[in-house]
Amino acid sequence: MTMDDGRRVTWSKASLIVTAIFLLSLSSSASVAAHGRSSKRFVRSYDEPCKKMRLYLHDILYDYSNSTANSTAAAVTKPTALSTAVSKSGYFFGRVVVFNDPVTEGKALPPALEETAVRAQGLYLYDNKEDYTAWLAFSVVFNSTAHRGTLNLIGADPLAEKTRDISVVGGTGDFFMARGVATIRTDAIEGFKYFRLQMDINLYECYV
Template identity: 80%
Template sequence: MATWSKAPLIIAAIFLLSSAGVAHGRSRRFVSSHDEPCMEMRLYLHDILYDYSNSTSNSTSAAATKPTALATAVPSSGGTFFGEVVVFNDPMTEGKALPPSLEETEVRAQGLYLYNSKEAFNAWFAFSIVFNSTARRGTLNLMGADIIAEKTRDISVVGGTGDFFMARGVATLRTDTFEGFTYFRLQMDIKLYECYV
């Protein structure tokens, strides 16, 4: 029988724990609280769906799949886009106004949402918020169910990179405005409860 030495495992664990506090060459301290967030921010996501009637230069999202046959087969639904997947690269702003340039914003949401209900307009999100400014750099990764009929809904912040290294928390979504099926703006109140600062 082979005997395993515990020394390499202990050294590896010490290395991992000591390097976890260093991101992008600077030392960081882990902050965790179940009561008070270690970081809060409010951002607005602007989604402009390309539907063949609007300009391609003015669109920030597009359907990657068509709805399934179930989307229109359920009599009570009237069509819920069930099974449609939308890929997006949306600008995000601190205020409600659309940015002057949809392509050159410092904060972007990149990912997908899919319509996942036969009976109502409900979606499931998986995306990253990408920060690229002098104030903040890195990503926040979010995912979760968006029950669109609810006034507010929470999705999980499941991780991050850069200034948001290993972040965890909750983003509360609120539909701020919408125009048919081609434009919506979501207010996102993000509270991080695990941060490296």
């Protein structure tokens, strides 16, 4: 065996060792992730929720007159030609708003809007020419000691109704594969700048 052959054998063994360590680390990570869920029981029940939460979403729309630091939502489209031609004043048909709102367990607005551990991130759009209604699509993002992960919500929001139901279509982390219904109602409103929504989230498929 030549010196070059010896070097090739040495590098080959080193490569095998590195590959084995890499595969072992992947296997360990997967095992830890799986164990977090395997220690819990997946429940599917349509009679009684497996998990309940009441949360408050604080939406502060920027309209050029309020502080940018205290705003958590912004319109990303101008009034459409159809909106100005046929919609009654204030219905904003076709308007899209993107938001990154603080979410709290109580009604009080948090002092640090950008540092809350739970947030709602997504969009809503006004989808009716003759009435004040919206369509929602957003994630509730949890990053606290109690919960980590997301819940994904989507559905129609006819604002004139006292309560509205939207779907919980999935989740990640502590809410992996969660499904259910969120009943929302407008708990407070100040002009067109501040909205507080109460969300009663009932999950019917979840790990417990």
